[in-house]
Amino acid sequence: MQIFKFALAGAFCAGIEFISFFILIDFFKLEYLVANVISIIIAVTINYVLSRAFVFQKSRYSKTNEMLSFFFFSLLALLLNQFILWFLVDIIKLDVRLCKAIAIAMVAFFSYVTKKHIVFKA
Secondary structure, eight states, rough: HHHHHHHHHHHHHHHHHHHHHHHHHHHOOHHHHHHHHHHHHHHHHHHHHHHIIIIIOOOOSHHHHHHOOOOOOOHHHHHHHHHHIIIIIIIIIOOOOHHHHHHHHHHHHHHHIIIIIIIIIO
16 A cells, blocks of 8 residues: 555656746746756655645654655655656757656656655664
8 A cells, every 4th residue: 555655746847847947848848857957856846745734643762853755765766866867868869758757757656665664664
C-alpha cells in the first residue's frame, strides 16, 4: 500500500514538475536547466507535504531532522536530475521534453529508496 501511495504522490508531483518546467521554458523563456531547478523545487516542496501526511506517517527522527534529511536527499536527486537532463539534451541531443520525462523516471527510484529507508524510516 505504501508503494502505491508513494507512486500516487510521486505521479502527482511529477506532473507538477513536468508542467511547471514547460511553463517556465515555453512561456517565461527560461533556460532549460534553470527551469529544471525551479520546477524541482516546486515539486519537492509539495512532495514533502504529501509524503509526510499521506505516504510515510512515521519517522524515527524529529520533524526538523526529517525535513533536513528530506531536502538533503532531494538536493541529491536534483543534482542527478540536472546531470541526466544536461547529458540527454546537450550530449545525446534528444528533445528536451523527452529528456525531462526520462530524468524524472530515472530519479524516481532513488527518491523512493532514500525517503523510505532513510528519511522516513520508522
